[in-house]
Amino acid sequence: MMARKIRVVIAKPGLDGHDRGAKIIARALRDAGMEVIYTGLHQTPEQIVETAIQEDADAVGISILSGAHMTLVPRILEGLKENGADDVLVVVGGTIPREDSDELKQLGVAEVFGPGAATSEIVEFLQGKVPVS
Amino acid sequence: MATTEDPRARPDGTAEWKRELYDAKPEREGELFTTISGLDNEPLYTPDNVEIDYDRDLGYPGVYPFTRGVYPSMYRGKLWTMRQFAGFGTAEETNARFRYLLDHGQTGLSTAFDMPTLMGYDSDHARSLGEVGREGVAIDSLDDMETLFAGIPLDGVSTSMTINSAAAMLLAFYLCVGEEQGVPRAQLRGTIQTDILKEYIAQKEWIFPPEPSMRLVIDMIEFCAAEMPLWHPISISGYHIREAGSTAAQELAFTLADGFAYIEAAVERGLEVDDFAPRLSFFFNAHLDFFEEIAKYRAARRIWAHELRERYGARNPRSWLMRFHTQTAGVSLTAQQPEVNIIRTALEALAAVLGGTQSLHTNSFDEALALPTENAVRLALRTQQVIAHETGVVNTIDPLGGSYYVEELTSRLEAEAYDYFDRIRKLGGVVAAIKENFFQREIADASFRYQHEVEQRQRIVVGVNRYQHEDEEPLELLRIDPALEEKQIGRVQALRSRRDSAAVESALARLKEDAAHDGRNLMHPIVEASKVYVTMGEMCDALRGVWGVWRETPVF
Secondary structure (H helix, E strand, C coil): CCCCCCEEEEECECCCCCCHHHHHHHHHHHHCCCEEEECCCCECHHHHHHHHHHCCCCEEEEEECCCCHHHHHHHHHHHHHHCCCCCCEEEEEECCCHHHHHHHHHHCCCEEECCCCCHHHHHHHHHHHCCCC | CCCCCCHHHCCCCHHHHHHHCHHHCCCCCCCCCCCCCCCCCCCCCCCCCCCCCHHHHHCCCCCCCCCCCCCCCHHHHCCCEECCEECCCCHHHHHHHHHHHHHCCCCCEEEEECHHHHHCCCCCCHHHCCCCCCCCECCCCHHHHHHHCCCCCCCCCEEEEECCCCHHHHHHHHHHHHHHCCCCHHHCEEEECCCCHHHHHHHCCCCCCHHHHHHHHHHHHHHHHHHCCCEECEEEECHHHHHCCCCHHHHHHHHHHHHHHHHHHHHHHCCCHHHHHHHEEEEEEECCCHHHHHHHHHHHHHHHHHHHHHHCCCCCHHHHCCCEEEEECHHHCCCCCCCHHHHHHHHHHHHHHHCCCCEEECCCCCCCCCCCCHHHHHHHHHHHHHHHHCCCCCCCCCCCCCCHHHHHHHHHHHHHHHHHHHHHHHCCCHHHHHHCCHHHHHHHHHHHHHHHHHHCCCCCCECCCECCCCCCCCCCCCCCCCHHHHHHHHHHHHHHHHCCHHHHHHHHHHHHHHHCCCCCCCHHHHHHHHHCCCCHHHHHHHHHHHHCCCCCCCCC
8 A cells, every 4th residue: 555645734934035945845845755735925823723734734844034933933833732733743944043943842843954954854854753654 | 399299289279179188087076067056167268169349248347338347446446335234123222233333344334124024014013923123123113213323324324224015114214314313315325125026036025916016116216216316216136036046147137127127117107217227226146156146247237238228228328337236145154164154255245346246245154043143243344344455356347357257157147137038028027927926936946956956965065065064062143132022012002102193094094095096106195104103014004905915826
């Protein structure tokens, strides 16, 4: 039996317009055989939670380069929990200082990918963490 | 000659040299020899494979087609303006950073606004949560602008403001601060970005749909032509297009195409091209591929001069001049071994200077991680000062002019740009091409190709995919105090309770009324509203009510 496809929502929270990384990741995950839903820009945490649930996502990849990560990411984690979707794997990418990334991981983010991370690294991480059979 | 028996000693032309001598040794394998944008490079350029008509293609500095520079004396007359982009927290923090930079020899100011300001939301709006003062300074009203420029006489500086969707409001605030200081608007010097087309294409900080946005841009161009003759109402920007992942040729072509679109819209409004074209300015990226960047600036000047004179019929030679600001490539900075970014930035800055820039921002080495610290900014400014005063590159104008390689690359980038102009025209122009996602797709493809090349190690990024160094010490980073958001929210709410609310209501009503009617220049009601402390967010909300908002259908 063929393994099902991993479903990933790539999300851009807040007012940040930097979408280069999000688009590269979205395409790389798609090329690696995943089902990718890209939210587009300027999403509220509530909209991202709603998309993750509606799309029955295995993982949410949050791309954020605006410095607002310590406000917006915890709200997404809380929203998922409140909706009983805290099994969704949450990863974050962007310009995140080390201390903040440690704190985000304590709050439940599975991994934080900083500038220079290879797409292959992210693909392997998701393949390793999401059960597909 | 001793070696005349060896036919390879004097090859008969470049083709024979390549066949007989060059190809005799294998090239290194692995890394690409194309430019960072993917353009082919021959191993050697000579008169055999480069055709230069000196008078037609190069000419003299300050003389059409300006390939060699827009001014006759270039840096021997006046160095470029060293203009470091700054802004964070509230107006008070940024005012202190401005004064620090002026004290350290900076010659112009450049303002970075936070995301809510760029997107037309006041600091106390729900969408602003967590973003206030993070990536720039929060400016909600004239009240904040007064604080931002406190103690800085506006007749003594030129100021650049990086804002687009809400540019009209910020220009109005600035003009009001000037008038409060006793400086008439006609004497204010500076630039406001205003380039909305590249927002849809690349930077993605938009509010309204393209058509009303274009109207606002032309309102500003028209207003400045009449009332602010020393001000640049727009800075047509390739910087963000490049940062979003475009090639050098795309940056060049899309930026100039945007410039043509503004000219056509202004002419359609009834302006004469020579009444506004001398005040149009440009903004380019300085990326790492040294010669490609220099060629890009040279090609940009030549194309602009040619199109302004030949296509748009400009008669004033000042209309033909492409003057531009440059910023080193933020996207080339690495979070790994960040000190290496000082070297990258220095090389990029050198390319900008050799390309004849009029002003320059050098990035700080810590910016792949956060907004820069004061020390990092000072070092970035020092980089420019070393280039200006220690390297000698300023002593001769366009010192790379006549290099076979640089001339060939200049002509090739020019040809690539014209190919794009044709494609854009066939799509129905820039706005139509935006709606078809043409630019967005071209950029996404280019950025994906580059990322792939890096991951395949066909491109080496020092410290990232080679020469890594484990156990790096974390840098001291600038932290934006989260309390500043609360402080700013307090400021705007206090303003709302103390201002004349009847005057606010009537100013907003007039703005909406004028927005609903084509043919009324909105700068006038926006200036009036600013004077009675209507906030930027309230003005944008009023216009959202009339015009609606823009939504992109994203492609990847």
